[in-house]
Amino acid sequence: MRIVLVGPPGAGKGTQATRLAEKLSIPHISTGDLFRANISRQTELGKLAKSYMDAGNLVPDEVTIAMAKDRMEQPDAENGFLLDGFPRNVSQAEALDELLTTEDMRLDAVLDLEAPEDEVVKRIAGRRICRKDSSHVFHVTYSKPKTEGVCDVCGGELYQRDDDAEDTVRKRLEVYHTQTEPIIDYYKAQGLVVTISALGAVDEVTGRAMEALKRDGDGA
Known part of the structure; x- marks a missing residue:
């Protein structure tokens, strides 16, 4: 299957992307991983992306698209992939469509993780990270x-990251609503969107997603 995963910050995309990719035996391709891999390997695209990032600028769509194209052409993506964080806007979605058409491929589904804004803010703003080991994460609720x-693990001080402050979270949500959410309508016009609730236990959401993708696949 070839899937695009979308949803607001705090909807659990990263967790669900990893779990779904494993269950479907396809690679999980995230924008962050693409940037890190290209920069660490010092590819031409990585050097180009780093030059923009070092200057405090956004990496242009064409660089992100080129990285995604290169990754989707790897042998492990032959039978499908799960895209997480790409496309991030309608122009990237259009470029992805062009790329897939050129490669004689098509998306099977766009999985939309839906979560109420107040719940998203509560999830993120309530996170507390250990200063000694950032893998130790707690939540006030x-x-x-x-x-x-x-x-609890090492006795380190727990703190709230600047990115997790409520004002910052709401700004991130504004960016999502303005830039990324329009791709849902774009893909709805193609009949590709499968929407599920991102509320509940992690296993519940994964099961819900697998069932929705199975139904969508059966109907395709």
Whole structure:
């Protein structure tokens, strides 16, 4: 299957992308991973992307698209892939369509993880990270530490990242609504969008997504 995964910040895209890709035996291709891989390998595209990032500028669509094209042409993506964070806007979605058409491929589904804005803000703004080990993550509502402000694992101080502050989260959501959400309508016009609720336990959401993709695939 060839799938695009979309949803607002805090909807659990990263977690679900990893789980779904594993269950479907296809590679999980995320924009962040593409940038990191190209920059660490010092590819021409990586050097170009880094030059924009170092200057504090956004990486142009054509660079992101070229990285995605290169990754989708790798042997492990022959039977499909799951795109996470790309396309990020309608112009990238149009470029992806052109690319797939050229390669005689097509998307099977666009999985839209839906979550109410207040829930998204609550999820992200409530996160607390351990200063000693950032892999230790707690939540003021869903995963409280035994002692407030103290990591259960190593005793490190728990803090809220600047990116997780409520004002910042709401700004990120504004960017999502303005830039990325329009691709849902773009793909709805093609009959590709499958919308599921991102609320509930991780396993529940994964099961919901697999069932929705199976139904969509059967109907295709």
